[in-house]
Amino acid sequence: MHIAPRRKVAVVVPVNNEAENILPLLGEIRAAMHGIDYEIVCVDDGSTDATEALLADAAREASDLKVVRHRHACGQSAAVITGVRAAEADWIATIDGDGQNDPADIPAMMAEAFQHDEPGAPALIAGRRQRRQDDAIKRISSRIANAVRARVLCDATPDTGCGLKLFRREVFLDLPQFDHMHRFLPALFIRAGGIVISHPVSHRQRQAGASHYGTFDRLRVGLVDLVGVAWLQRRWRRPEIVAFAQPANTSVAAPRPLELA
Numbered sequence: 001m002h003i004a005p006r007r008k009v010a011v012v013v014p015v016n017n018e019a020e021n022i023l024p025l026l027g028e029i030r031a032a033m034h035g036i037d038y039e040i041v042c043v044d045d046g047s048t049d050a051t052e053a054l055l056a057d058a059a060r061e062a063s064d065l066k067v068v069r070h071r072h073a074c075g076q077s078a079a080v081i082t083g084v085r086a087a088e089a090d091w092i093a094t095i096d097g098d099g100q101n102d103p104a105d106i107p108a109m110m111a112e113a114f115q116h117d118e119p120g121a122p123a124l125i126a127g128r129r130q131r132r133q134d135d136a137i138k139r140i141s142s143r144i145a146n147a148v149r150a151r152v153l154c155d156a157t158p159d160t161g162c163g164l165k166l167f168r169r170e171v172f173l174d175l176p177q178f179d180h181m182h183r184f185l186p187a188l189f190i191r192a193g194g195i196v197i198s199h200p201v202s203h204r205q206r207q208a209g210a211s212h213y214g215t216f217d218r219l220r221v222g223l224v225d226l227v228g229v230a231w232l233q234r235r236w237r238r239p240e241i242v243a244f245a246q247p248a249n250t251s252v253a254a255p256r257p258l259e260l261a
Contacts, residue, residue: 007037007090007110008038008039008089008090009036009037009038009039009089009092009106009110010038010039010040010041010084010088010089010092010093010169011039011040011093011095012043012083012084012094012095013029013043013083013094013095013096013097014043014045014076014079014080014083014094014096014097015042015045015047015051015055015079016044016045016046016047016051016073016076016079016097017047017048017049017051018047018097019047019049019051020208021097021206021208022051022097023054023058024099025095025097026040026042026065028102028103028104030064031103032103032104032106033106033107036110037089038064038089039065039087040064040065040066041066041067041083041086041087042066042067042068042083042097043069043070043079043080043086044067044069044070045070045073045075045076045079046070046071046072047073052069066086068082068086070082074179075179076180076182077177077178077180077181077182078179080182081177081181084169085173087169089169090168090169090170091110091167091169092166093106093164093165093166094163094164094166094182095163096163096164098206099204099208100204101127101162101164101201101204102202102203104202105127105199105202106164106166108199109127109164109166110166112125112197113125113166113167116195120193121193121194121195122167122171122189122193123194123195124185124186124194124195124197125165125197125199126159126160126162126164126186126196126197126199127162127163127165127198128199128200128201129159129162129201129202130201131203155186155187155190155196156186156196157196157198158198159198160185163182165185167185167189171189171192171194174192175188175189175192176188176232187233188232191232
């Protein structure tokens with residue numbers, strides 16, 4: 001699949017205590033992005049295992065890898081935000097650091113993003129995991145959470161928990177930022193006037209390490225966040241700019257709609 005090389009993509013990988021998974025994942029990302037103008041931004045969210053040392057060594061040996069480290073663990077959303085800020089590309093692909101997402105899905109998501117992204121209506125391509133390789137409790141709780149969230153927020157997205165997402169960097173940085181925001185990106189993009197497209201992606205079993213999410217902890221914070229995002233939606237009406245005038249003989253440029261890179 002050919003992707004225009006001028007559309008550089010940063011693959012942002014939030015990672016916490018994934019020493020056994022991170023190096024194989026980096027190799028898979030490079031294989032998937034072959035022929036594409038890309039960079040990898042790994043954000044070590046306060047790991048206490050060998051992740052820090054492994055990423056430091058990898059960064060010294062590779063020109064396509066940038067590593068940022070949080071002194072203390074701040075959560076996945078904070079790591080994603082740090083990675084997006086550190087990226088130099090106009091487009092961002094996020095992927096979980098545990099190896100359960102397949103980087104080979106990214107090029108197809110890029111093609112879909114470039115096809116649907118329009119001026120004034122930026123696209124978020126959200127992965128939808130097929131044949132999830134999680135235990136039954138996690139699958140059922142995720143299904144219930146997605147149904148409740150979709151009913152309350154009307155984000156029309158069946159799987160917001162998938163780590164594979166693709167979007168414009170500038171649009172993301174304009175969104176409200178808070179802990180766990182990564183699970184509400186579809187609703188936030190719609191609030192900002194964007195469109196959301198669910199893209200089927202594969203899902204794999206975790207090969208090493210342990211999940212960082214507990215079912216009941218995620219439920220508790222998810223309900224609080226759901227109320228907060230619903231409030232954000234109610235308290236904002238996106239203005240539609242139909243005209244713009246400026247004084248004569250000024251160098252200030254008028255705002256223009258988003259354009260494809």
